[in-house]
Amino acid sequence: MYADYAYLIVALPVLAFLLCLFVGWHLPRGGGFLTVLATFAGLILSLGIFSEIYPDKIIHQSMPWFANFNVGILIDPLALVMLLMVTFVVTLIHIYANGYMNGDPGAARYFAEAALFTASMLGLIFADNLLQLFIFWELVGLCSYLLIGFWYRKPSAAAAAKKAFLTTRVGDVLFLAGIILLYNNLANLNLALKPGEYLLQFPVIYANLAQIAPDQLTLIALGLLGGAVGKSGQFPLHVWLPDAMEGPTTVSAMIHAATMVTAGVYLVARMFPLFYAAPHGLTAVAAVGAFTALFAATMGLTSFDIKRVLAFSTVSQLGFMMAGLGVGAAVGTFAVGVSIFHLIGHSFFKALLFLCAGSVIHAVNTNDMREMGGVGKYMKWTMYTMLIGSLSLAGFPLFTGFFSKDEIIVIAYEYGTLINFLPYIFLVLAAVLTAIYTFRMWFSVFTGKERSDYGKHESPWVMLGPLVILAVFALGFGYVAQEDFYSYLDSNFKHYDLDFVELGVIGGHALEEHVAPAAEGEPVAAKGEHEAAAGEGEAGGEEGPGEPWYIQILPIIVAIGGILTAMLFYWDKVKKFDPSQVTGDKDPIRKLLLKGYYQHEIMTGWFAETVVYGTALICNTIDIKLVDGWLNWLSALVLGFAQHVRKVQTGIVQNYVTALVLGVVVLVVVITLAKEVGLV
Amino acid sequence: MIPLELYILLASTMFTIGLYGLFTQKNGVKLMMCIELLLNSANINLVAFSAYQPNVNGQVFALFSIALAAAEAGVGFAILIALYRLYGTIDLDNINAMRW
Numbered sequence: 001m002y003a004d005y006a007y008l009i010v011a012l013p014v015l016a017f018l019l020c021l022f023v024g025w026h027l028p029r030g031g032g033f034l035t036v037l038a039t040f041a042g043l044i045l046s047l048g049i050f051s052e053i054y055p056d057k058i059i060h061q062s063m064p065w066f067a068n069f070n071v072g073i074l075i076d077p078l079a080l081v082m083l084l085m086v087t088f089v090v091t092l093i094h095i096y097a098n099g100y101m102n103g104d105p106g107a108a109r110y111f112a113e114a115a116l117f118t119a120s121m122l123g124l125i126f127a128d129n130l131l132q133l134f135i136f137w138e139l140v141g142l143c144s145y146l147l148i149g150f151w152y153r154k155p156s157a158a159a160a161a162k163k164a165f166l167t168t169r170v171g172d173v174l175f176l177a178g179i180i181l182l183y184n185n186l187a188n189l190n191l192a193l194k195p196g197e198y199l200l201q202f203p204v205i206y207a208n209l210a211q212i213a214p215d216q217l218t219l220i221a222l223g224l225l226g227g228a229v230g231k232s233g234q235f236p237l238h239v240w241l242p243d244a245m246e247g248p249t250t251v252s253a254m255i256h257a258a259t260m261v262t263a264g265v266y267l268v269a270r271m272f273p274l275f276y277a278a279p280h281g282l283t284a285v286a287a288v289g290a291f292t293a294l295f296a297a298t299m300g301l302t303s304f305d306i307k308r309v310l311a312f313s314t315v316s317q318l319g320f321m322m323a324g325l326g327v328g329a330a331v332g333t334f335a336v337g338v339s340i341f342h343l344i345g346h347s348f349f350k351a352l353l354f355l356c357a358g359s360v361i362h363a364v365n366t367n368d369m370r371e372m373g374g375v376g377k378y379m380k381w382t383m384y385t386m387l388i389g390s391l392s393l394a395g396f397p398l399f400t401g402f403f404s405k406d407e408i409i410v411i412a413y414e415y416g417t418l419i420n421f422l423p424y425i426f427l428v429l430a431a432v433l434t435a436i437y438t439f440r441m442w443f444s445v446f447t448g449k450e451r452s453d454y455g456k457h458e459s460p461w462v463m464l465g466p467l468v469i470l471a472v473f474a475l476g477f478g479y480v481a482q483e484d485f486y487s488y489l490d491s492n493f494k495h496y497d498l499d500f501v502e503l504g505v506i507g508g509h510a511l512e513e514h515v516a517p518a519a520e521g522e523p524v525a526a527k528g529e530h531e532a533a534a535g536e537g538e539a540g541g542e543e544g545p546g547e548p549w550y551i552q553i554l555p556i557i558v559a560i561g562g563i564l565t566a567m568l569f570y571w572d573k574v575k576k577f578d579p580s581q582v583t584g585d586k587d588p589i590r591k592l593l594l595k596g597y598y599q600h601e602i603m604t605g606w607f608a609e610t611v612v613y614g615t616a617l618i619c620n621t622i623d624i625k626l627v628d629g630w631l632n633w634l635s636a637l638v639l640g641f642a643q644h645v646r647k648v649q650t651g652i653v654q655n656y657v658t659a660l661v662l663g664v665v666v667l668v669v670v671i672t673l674a675k676e677v678g679l680v
Numbered sequence: 681m682i683p684l685e686l687y688i689l690l691a692s693t694m695f696t697i698g699l700y701g702l703f704t705q706k707n708g709v710k711l712m713m714c715i716e717l718l719l720n721s722a723n724i725n726l727v728a729f730s731a732y733q734p735n736v737n738g739q740v741f742a743l744f745s746i747a748l749a750a751a752e753a754g755v756g757f758a759i760l761i762a763l764y765r766l767y768g769t770i771d772l773d774n775i776n777a778m779r780w
Contacts, residue, residue: 651776653711657702 002048003059006073006126009045009083012038013119017112024108031108032098035115039094042122043087050080055488058495060203062128062196068187070198072128077492078340081485082125082266085344089258089351090118092466096355097250099462100362104248110150114254117143121259125266129200130179133267137175137231140260141168147251148244157246164240171230171237175267178223182274185212185220202270207497209277214506217274221281224271225288232264232318235292241315242299245307245367249358252307257314257354258347265321265343269336272328273493277503286326286415290423290430293319297433301440305367306357309441310350313393316430317346317405323423324408327415329507332500337489338411342404344485345478349392349401352470356386359459359467360445366452369444376446378457381464383446385471390442392474394435395559400478405431406555413551428558435562443570687728694721708760708770712753719749 016031016038024031053059053075062072075083094114101107120139127133149161179200186199189211197204209217228234233241233256244256255261268275268285275281293316300312321339328335359382360375361367376383392399395406409427416424458464493500674680698717705711723742730738764770 649779651779653706653772654703657699661699 017115020112074128175227217278221278228264253354257350282329289322290426293430330415349474371452403478439566
C-alpha cells in the first residue's frame with residue numbers, strides 16, 4: 001500500500017519547495033514548517049515501506065520516459081536504509097533550522113532550497129537507472145551551490161559556492177563520461193530487452209556486467225569513481241568541502257555531513273558489482289579512500305575553526321567509507337554493509353556534531369575555537385550531546401562509531417592479509433588522529449577558561465530537541481542495529497541476477513582468496529541462494545573471527561589512546577603538555593598542516609592562477625583575434641564599402657528626379673533596342 | 681472634332697513643364713504643383729484616348745487618378761506644414777537631417 005505512494009517521498013518536498021519559494025514570504029518563519037512536514041511525511045512513508053518490504057522484498061516501479069530511457073523507483077535494502085536515514089536526519093535538521101534561521105531575512109529562500117535539496121537527494125537514492133540518478137545528482141549539486149552561497153553578499157560565501165560548484169563539476173564530467181561509456185558498451189551487446197527493461201536500469205546493468213570487456217569496465221569504474229570523488233570530497237577533489245562551511249550551519253550539517261556528500265559513497269555502493277568486476281576498480285576506491293582518510297585527519301588536527309575541524313573530519317570519515325567499499329575486493333558484498341553502516345552511523349553523529357557546533361556558534365557568535373573555552377558552563381545540553389557525538393566519532397567502545405568504523409578497520413586488515421596492508425595502516429593512523437582532533441575540539445570549546453567575551457546562553461528547545469534525538473541514535477544505533485543491518489544490506493544484491501564469483505574472476509580477485517574468508521558470510525553468490533540471508537549476516541557481524549585478538553582490540557586502544565592524548569594536551573584539569581611547547585610556530589610540520597599542505601597555494605595560487613588563468617588567457621586571445629576577428633573583419637569590409645555607396649543619397653531632390661528620369665529614359669531605350677533586335 | 685494630336689501635344693507640354701519645375705524648383709509647394717501637372721497631363725491623355733476609341737475605361741481610370749492625386753496632395757501638404765513648423769522653411773535644400 002505504501003509502495004504505491006513512494007513517489008510522494010520526492011513529490012512532497014518539491015511541493016514544499018514551490019510553496020516556500022512563492023508564498024514563503026507571507027508565512028511565519030519563512031514557511032519552514034512546510035519543509036519539515038514534507039520531509040516528515042517522507043519519513044512516515046519510508047517507515048511504511050520498510051514495514052512492507054522488510055526483510056526480503058524490493059519495490060521496482062518504472063515508466064517510459066523517452067527513447068531508450070525510463071523513470072522509475074527502485075527501493076532495495078540499500079536504497080531503503082538510505083531513504084530512512086535521509087528523511088530522519090533531514091527532518092531533525094529542518095526542525096532545528098526553524099530555530100536557527102529564525103529572523104534571517106532569507107528564511108523563505110533557505111527553506112525553499114532546503115526542500116529542493118531534500119527532494120533531489122531522495123530522488124537520487126531511489127532512482128532505478130543511472131540517467132535519473134545523474135539528473136538528481138546534478139540537482140543536489142545545484143542545491144549545494146545555492147545553499148553554500150546562501151549569504152551571497154559575503155564575498156567568501158560566494159567564492160566558496162563557486163569553488164564547490166566548479167570542483168564537483170570536474171567529478172561530474174567524469175561521471176557522465178562513465179555513464180556514456182557504460183551505455184555504449186551495453187548498447188553494443190545488442191541485448192534482447194524484455195518490455196519494461198531499459199539499458200541503464202540497475203537490474204539490467206547488473207545482469208549484463210559480465211559480458212562487458214574488462215578494460216572497458218575499468219574505464220567505466222574510474223569514471224564513476226571520479227564522480228564519487230567529486231561529490232564525496234575525496235582527494236584530490238576535496239578542496240571544496242572545508243570551504244563549504246561558509247553556508248549556515250544547518251546546511252553544513254544537512255548537506256556537507258549527513259546526506260549529500262554520502263551520495264558518492266552511495267553511488268559506489270550502488271555500482272559495487274561493477275567495481276567488483278572491473279580489474280583494479282576496487283583497488284582504486286580503497287587507495288583513494290584510505291589516503292583521504294589520513295590526509296584529511298591530519299588537517300583537522302590544526303584547524304582553529306570549529307566547523308572546519310568537522311569538515312575535515314567529514315572528508316576523513318568519507319574516506320573511511322570509500323576504503324570500506326574498496327576493501328570489498330577481499331570480502332565481497334559484506335563490505336557494502338559495513339561501509340553503508342558507517343555512512344548511516346556517521347550521518348547521525350556528524351549531523352549531531354554540526355548541530356551542536358551550530359548551537360555553540362549561535363550563542364557565541366564566532367567559529368574560532370581560540371575565542372571560545374568554558375562554553376560548557378553555560379550550555380550543558382549542548383556540551384553533553386556533543387560529547388556523545390565526539391565519543392561516537394572517535395570510536396569509543398559501544399558508541400555507534402565504534403561498531404561501524406572499527407568494522408571497516410577490521411575488514412581492511414582482512415584485505416591486508418590477502419592483498420595489501422597499506423589501506424589498513426592508513427586507516428589505523430587516521431583513527432588515532434580522529435580521536436585526537438575530535439577531543440581537541442571538544443576540550444578547547446567546552447572546558448577551560450573563557451577566552452573572550454561571548455554570549456552566554458543555552459539555545460532554544462527547538463534546536464536542542466533534535467540534538468537530544470540525534471544523540472540517542474549516535475549512542476545506541478550501532479549497538480542495536482549492527483547485526484540486522486549487515487545481514488539486510490548483505491542481501492541487497494541477491495535480488496538481482498548476479499554471480500559474484502564470475503564477476504570476481506573478471507575483476508582478477510582470485511577465486512581461492514575469495515572463498516577463503518567465507519566464514520565471514522561474504523561470497524553470497526558462491527554459496528547459492530538456499531542460505532538464509534540472516535544466517536550469513538550474523539556470521540559476518542561477529543567481528544570477523546578470522547582475525548587475531550590484537551587486531552580486534554587495536555581500534556579500541558587507538559580510540560582511547562587518542563582521546564587520552566587529546567586530554568593531556570587540551571583539558572586544563574589534567575593538562576601535562578602545552579601544545580605550543582611541542583610544536584612552535586616555526587615547526588615546519590605544523591606550518592604545513594596549518595596551511596593545509598599548501599593546497600590553497602597550489603590549487604588556487606599555482607593551478608588556478610597560473611595554469612587555468614594562463615590557459616584562459618590563450619583561449620581568450622584566440623577567441624578575440626581569430627573567432628571574433630574574421631567576423632569583425634567581414635563586417636568592417638561591408639561597412640567600409642557602404643561608406644562610399646551611401647554618398648549617392650545626397651538629400652537634394654533634384655538629383656533624385658534626375659536619376660528617376662534618366663532611369664526611365666534608359667529603360668525606354670533598352671526596351672526599344674531589345675524590340676528592334678527581336679529579344680522581346 | 682479636335683484632332684487627337686492636339687491633346688497629345690497639350691499633355692506633353694504640360695508634362696514637360698512639370699518635369700522642368702521638378703528639376704529647377706526648390707520650394708516644396710512648387711514641387712507639389714509640378715507633380716500635379718505631371719499627373720494631370722497623364723489624365724488628359726487617358727481621357728483623350730478614351731474618347732477616340734469608344735470605351736469608358738480610360739475615363740474611369742482618370743477618375744481614380746484624380747482621387748489619388750487629391751490624397752497625395754493632402755498628405756504632401758500635411759508633411760510640408762509639419763516641416764515648416766519644425767524648420768521654419770520649406771526650401772527642400774535645407775531639409776537634409778536624415779542625410780549621411
